[in-house]
Amino acid sequence: MSEVDTSALQYVFPAELLRYFSIVESGIKTDKPTGEDYLEVVFEEKNELPQGYSRDDYESKGFFTKRIQDFPLRGRPVFLELRRRRWRHKVTGEQITRDFTFLAEGTTFTAELADFLKQRGR
Numbered sequence: 001m002s003e004v005d006t007s008a009l010q011y012v013f014p015a016e017l018l019r020y021f022s023i024v025e026s027g028i029k030t031d032k033p034t035g036e037d038y039l040e041v042v043f044e045e046k047n048e049l050p051q052g053y054s055r056d057d058y059e060s061k062g063f064f065t066k067r068i069q070d071f072p073l074r075g076r077p078v079f080l081e082l083r084r085r086r087w088r089h090k091v092t093g094e095q096i097t098r099d100f101t102f103l104a105e106g107t108t109f110t111a112e113l114a115d116f117l118k119q120r121g122r
Contacts, residue, residue, distance in 0.1 A: 013041070013070070013080075020098065021045050021082065028076075038077040045085040050098045058087040058096065 021043035029040050047060050063083040070078045086097050 012073075016100070017043055017080070017082075020048075020100070024083075036077070038079060039073060040079050040081060042081045042083065044083040045098070047085065049087060050096065053087070053096065057091070058089055061086055061088040061095070064097075 024044045025042040028037050030037050049058055063085055066082045068080050070080050086095050088095050
């Protein structure tokens with residue numbers, strides 16, 4: 001996979017992704033069991049603390065990953081890998097993460113895709 005110029009992607013992916021994440025990788029992959037090609041785009045959360053927290057008190061302590069399925073492009077499945085950041089309080093050890101309400105609760109789709117599929121009766 002290779003690094004991507006994100007200038008045109010503002011029209012492809014939800015604005016919330018591009019507000020909080022940077023695209024670090026993308027490319028066509030092949031599912032080994034089925035042989036089917038799919039597009040995978042890897043997003044990494046920017047190192048910006050959620051509002052109301054101080055950089056003096058918290059430090060970035062790595063990532064955890066969430067994989068979601070998005071709208072197909074040109075008949076090809078699209079998967080987004082979100083590398084979400086976690087921050088740790090320097091004294092208490094409390095960990096915080098940003099709340100992403102644009103992900104549809106209980107699904108592996110973005111809320112936008114889930115709403116579209118509901119309207120189509122799927």
